[in-house]
Amino acid sequence: MTVESLFPRLEPLLPRVQKPIQYVGGELNSVVKDWDAAEVRWCLMYPDAYEVGLPNQGVMILYELLNERPDALAERTYTVWPDLEALMREHGIGQFTVDGHRPVAAFDLLGVSFSTELGYTNLLSALDLAGIPLTATDRTDEPVVIAGGHAAFNPEPIAEFIDAAVLGDGEQAVLEITDAVKAWKAAGRPGGRVELLLRLARVPGVYVPRFYDVDYLPDGRIRRVVPNRPDVPFRVHKRTVMDLDEWPYPKQPLVPLAESVHERMSVEIFRGCTRGCRFCQAGMITRPVRERSITGVGEMVERGLAATGFAEVGLLSLSSADHSEIGAIATGLADRYAGTNTSLSLPSTRVDAFNVTLANELSRNGRRSGLTFAPEGGSERLRRVINKMVSREDLIRTVSTAYEHGWRQVKLYFMCGLPTETDEDVLEIASMAHEVIRAGRAAAGTKDVRCTVSIGAFVPKPHTPFQWAAQADASTVDRRLKLLRDAINAERSLGRAIGYRYHDGRPSVVEGLLSRGDRRVSAVIRRVWTEGGRFDGWSEYFSYDRWAAACEAELPPLGVSLDWYTTRERGGTEVLPWDHLDSGLDRDWLWADWQEALAEQELDDCRWTPCYDCGVCPGMGTEIQIGPTGRRLLPLTPVPSALAEPAEPAPAG
């Protein structure tokens, strides 16, 4: 049955809202397929505004992958701003996709990608606007709501609102889910929604919360989480895509119509990271390292630039300078696009992986943007605790080299509230920043050098060695951030050259609640949303008081509290809400790593040292995939944008 576009009803409202262009769709490389020709229809959502959601690589990859199938279609939806939400409610217009402006409620599946837990209230807005019951067990014919993304590694706080979660890489999982839905529909929908969910629970990597019961101990901790039926797995294991060269997506990246946070084409040059930074959930849950080959990267850049016309290519990964052939990639791409103003960028650079040649190659054809380094911890002691070992001398030497070679702006990222942190650890950031400016002025021979210190509050995350740690309370974080500001400004002549950016600690407390929460937290999320909570990742909309009041109302009757979830250190035997969800990391290894953190002991990267048995490779049947391949990229000759077949790789050697 054909579904009507909502656009004729939406269009008259658009002159009355901010940035109406974000709702019209029709971006370069977007697709609107024939509704009736598709057997399985996905709506993909990024639960934030268009400008944040459109560049999201996860959504873009799945959108293209699904639309390549003749039997499936995928459209996108983003969170509408409160001004349009009010008008949609007034006029009875439901949540719509930006591609075909079709009602979200008409799709078979609603896949929501959560990069951050602060998007949970936006999920409820979209469900409610779509006319989909908030509680998953109240749904009958509505779309199956599936969470993905990093936050899905502990979906328990939203277990009540979702039908399923996908753990790990989504490429193969969405195709298998599509097959399962197609088969169930073709068979006449036997057993209704519950049978469909059972079939999905048998797809590797898919977790269906309603098939698991949680029991609690009298003191509020979890006694156990067990399946409530025999035909679902006891533990759900994450999905891992091997050989990224076989998955060169997105091939046709979307080009935003309205301003967005990243105006560039992105190519993921590897997935996973084994540096072992103990605070980093992304690094832990995406193990092992899987590199895209230099020729695979070259083909994606070539095809993507031709398809989009972007002038900047972002070489993405968790630590891009660690690619075993990053030098050859940067040089090869700079050669290829010589004279075209196509610039290359890395999201941030490890101090120990930076070299001037690489930095020069990245900026050869385009503008020279600032350099960003992330020492994360202020003191060497603290950097041993978090396993981000970079010495102060290394940092000063690296930034001096950068200033000497013409860079004038360096950004340094830190965290506050890390386990075992003291005031002195944080204050060392000030003396480090002062030294950066002193050394930078000496190296550059001018006073015209700048450095920005950016600092955010640390949030302990599931599936990391710090999952047991007590989170620092907001007042401690705020006090240390103010001490640091005063210490930076205490040396006036240096302080003037240092920018200081920080956020107060309270949003991180809420993020901490949502990150390590369990099913009891869903009542808090529902109350916050009911009382107007939206866009919690945006400081102008976030209300700590609303969250604190909701916690106060909902949690004490259950014997728990906001502090219980955030500032409480967990014991080694406590059942954690996500223990039945397997990221591949061995729990005993994580605990041992936590103890080593407390003992200030470092751990090397298993890419370059023997395996230390974190559990991922044998448990998941995967392995580290790194080069070097020894290949190189040939320059493109005639017209840089008129691209045909990818260049043949040169022979090795």
Ligand code: SF4
């Ligand atoms: S199992 Fe070994 S090689 Fe694989 S990611 Fe863990 S430590 Fe590294």
